[in-house]
Amino acid sequence: MSSSRALGSMPAMRMQPRETSDPSTSDVPIFSVFTSGGYCIAFGPYTAAMLALASLVATAVVGNVLADRPKLSRDPNYFPIAVWLQSPSNARRYREIGMNLYVGLWQGPTEEQIKALEEAKMPVICDLNGWAERNLNRRIVVGRMHGDEPDNAQSLPDGKGYGPPILPEKIVEGFGAIRAKDPSRPILLNLGQGVAWEGWYGRGVRTGHLEDYPLYAKGADILSFDIYPVTAKQDAVRGKLEMVGTGTRRLREWAAKDQTVWACVEATHIDNASVAPTPEQTRTLAWMAIAHGATGLIYFSHQFAPSFIEAGILADEKMAKGVKAINEEITRLAPVLNSPSLKASADGGVTVLAKRYKGQTHLFAISTRAQPTTTNIRVTGLEGARQVETVGSTVPLSAKDGGFRDSFGPYEMKHYRL
Structure with a gap:
């Protein structure tokens, strides 16, 4: 996405770059750094000292504005x-x-x-x-x-x-x-x-x-x-x-x-x-x-x-x-x-998100590979044997102590219920 946005003023410091051309090949610009205490020249836009200063400024400002971070919605049925x-x-x-x-x-x-x-x-x-x-x-x-x-x-x-x-x-x-x-x-x-x-x-x-x-x-x-x-x-x-x-x-x-x-x-x-x-x-x-x-x-x-x-x-x-x-x-x-997450893991290039809702465990697993893969998925804390339902599929799977094995096509996503 791209657009022009007003980003607010910065009274304590103003930085002006030297003219450059292509962003990938231009020389490192020179910055004029103006502060409330005076004027200085800094070579290069992001020296270690300047990054340290950025961190200090960020910490100070964020600490002042986040006493109670507002939320878009607290409705558990709402996903933006x-x-x-x-x-x-x-x-x-x-x-x-x-x-x-x-x-x-x-x-x-x-x-x-x-x-x-x-x-x-x-x-x-x-x-x-x-x-x-x-x-x-x-x-x-x-x-x-x-x-x-x-x-x-x-x-x-x-x-x-x-x-x-x-x-x-x-x-x-x-x-x-x-x-x-x-x-x-x-x-x-x-x-x-x-x-x-x-x-x-x-x-x-x-x-x-x-x-x-x-x-x-x-x-x-x-x-x-x-x-x-x-x-x-x-x-x-x-x-x-x-x-x-x-x-x-x-x-x-x-x-x-x-x-x-x-x-x-x-x-x-x-x-x-x-x-x-x-x-x-x-x-x-x-x-x-x-x-x-x-x-x-x-x-x-x-x-x-x-x-x-x-x-x-x-x-x-x-x-x-x-x-x-x-x-x-x-x-x-x-x-x-929007329900609480559980600890879960998967190998074989698969990422898994585990949720617990109304007494049932839901797993949302997706392959991050462009080729077929096989994975071992495990949910921490689940004991004993139980059936695994793959939503939209009739292929039976069984889990033991929260672990089971399955195959994925390229970039395939699966939703399991245990």
């Missing part, structure tokens, strides 16, 4: 299924295929946009602009947006190339500024594909620096990221659906326990005129994220090639039908997915 940056005029149609949340409003929010969403009964997470500050009582607004892909190299003014990513401490300070103005709503930050792919050259001078992300993670209540392996044109990503799981797992590790992690899911050509995901692949991506710890999803519906379509999912009848089925499945399982 969002769509990114769509026109409010299509909100009813998105509700019909199982979306229950909008994320982002183009050049908004405005009175007209919010009124349309109120009429469609579609909640939204959006920016805290001037209009929003004057209208904090609009309850259809359930959260605040705090930037999209600040971890990527940022465009310089007048088309003069790219500078470095936005500094993590600026994101954290912006988080504090939003929280001060609107303390009752959770704040969402979306990060780029560097979360999952450390070789992503779109990060410019910070390519490969995963150590930045625990600092970025301090700048929101809800953390999400986007990587689109089906339509990717880079060999390192193309066709590797497991990268959605890798990014989700990492983001969950970098987040605090009381933070929420979401993942973005592709469902159109995006900018690849030759390739688009099938509904089956989109379902795999959704469950890849959930099995690795995502508790919300954001669909990317735009299509830029072979032609521009904003509501790309709605324009594709087959995909819209498939997305509706995916969303109905997830919504039906929301009470289970």
Whole structure:
């Protein structure tokens, strides 16, 4: 995803990069660092000292704003299924295929946009602009947006190339500024594909620096990221659906326990005129994220090639039908997915999420391999022999002391009940 977002002011420090060109090949920029105590020059955007400073700033700011982190919902039957940056005029149609949340409003929010969403009964997470500050009582607004892909190299003014990513401490300070103005709503930050792919050259001078992300993670209540392996044109990503799981797992590790992690899911050509995901692949991506710890999803519906379509999912009848089925499945399982997790393990390239709901153990297992595999799954704490039901299959399985063996096709997902 990409868009321009207001990230709040940073009164204590301002950093200005020297002009650069391509983000993957430009020289390391020189920064002018202005502080409340004076002026100095620092060479390089992220020296060890500056990262240490970022951590100190983040810790101080986060400690001040998180006494009681607001939640999007405490309803155990609610699983956030969002769509990114769509026109409010299509909100009813998105509700019909199982979306229950909008994320982002183009050049908004405005009175007209919010009124349309109120009429469609579609909640939204959006920016805290001037209009929003004057209208904090609009309850259809359930959260605040705090930037999209600040971890990527940022465009310089007048088309003069790219500078470095936005500094993590600026994101954290912006988080504090939003929280001060609107303390009752959770704040969402979306990060780029560097979360999952450390070789992503779109990060410019910070390519490969995963150590930045625990600092970025301090700048929101809800953390999400986007990587689109089906339509990717880079060999390192193309066709590797497991990268959605890798990014989700990492983001969950970098987040605090009381933070929420979401993942973005592709469902159109995006900018690849030759390739688009099938509904089956989109379902795999959704469950890849959930099995690795995502508790919300954001669909990317735009299509830029072979032609521009904003509501790309709605324009594709087959995909819209498939997305509706995916969303109905997830919504039906929301009470289970929101229930306490159990300790479980699997080998053979399979990831398993274990839940306990109404006296029954549910396992959501997915292969992270593009080839068939066999796995040994074990749930800690289950004793004795019991039957294993594979939802949608009649193949009998038995578990002993919480352990059993099964085979998976490429990127196959299975739901077991014990």
